[in-house]
Amino acid sequence: MSSYPYVRPRRMRRDEFSRRLMRETVLTSNDLIYPVFVHELEGREAIPSMPGVERLSIDELLRVAEQASELRIPALALFPVTAPEAKSLDAAAAWDEDGLCQRAVRALKRRFPELGVITDVALDPYTSHGQDGLLDDYGYVINDLTVEALVKQALSHAAAGVDIVAPSDMMDGRIGEIRGALEVEGYLHTRILAYSAKYASAFYGPFRDAVGSASALGKADKKTYQMDPANTDEALHEVSLDLAEGADMVMVKPGMPYLDIVRRVKEEFGVPTFAYQVSGEYAMLKAAILNGWLDERACVLEALTSIKRAGADGVLTYFALDAARWLREQD
């Protein structure tokens, strides 16, 4: 009795109404975070390896923020592009209270107080060598000195009024140090989104073009701090440390090639878990789309739904504006 021909799973798939009734995962604009690149120049500038994504002046950023709030996207994640002459060995521009990132945060929070603003806490846009931390004489990234710099950077973002700081550097102990400093300075409500399981991935290539750290980094890699793509237990260890140190949310990065990690993290900890569909994933999809090989709307919504199905509460995606528009048309 319990098998064919009595049991026919295709019955439920026959009509749109019963497919809708049994659908488990529904993507909405609430699941989207839009990463944006901000530059010191006027207007917008295309990023060749990320067709459709542009670097924005603060004025243009405000226009995009208006679209994002109108589409009910909960938050933007800011990525500043630092002029080469502002980069240095000690990355001091990272905690300049009048820095581009800090000015962008103030402008956004003034105009769109209800739109969430997330800033990246990491030194790579500001170091002359493109690494996420300060180097010793042998080129090794020094953990504890870097953490001191990250604390100054995070405090300057909090002072500018950011809602969420997102340390993406993978130094040990930085969540606890940043949390402690935020408490001491009275920023009790500043949330921390920890890039806890961030892999040393080749899928970040187009992002490094976008922020101009690719040329600074040259042939070097980030394997002494970002995780080995072959590991999963290490991701759980990293997440447990960041939670114990005071993270409110955790991130797995990249997204689609790492859905097993998203699933394990969500199951093990049951905390707000985010995934980053990174620049290389965007470039890969976009290249096939522009060649006419993939259907954009269907593939992008499928990819984002899959990330949510794996356990993510939200996805950072360069497709956020388009996806939110398509989702609105579907209702």
Ligand SMILES: NCc1[nH]cc(CCC(=O)O)c1CC(=O)O
């Ligand atoms: N700390 C820097 C940072 N923050 C986000 C990304 C990548 C995002 C993307 O590829 O879209 C990177 C690049 C890196 O670690 O080299």
Ligand SMILES: [Mg+2]
């Ligand atoms: Mg860690």
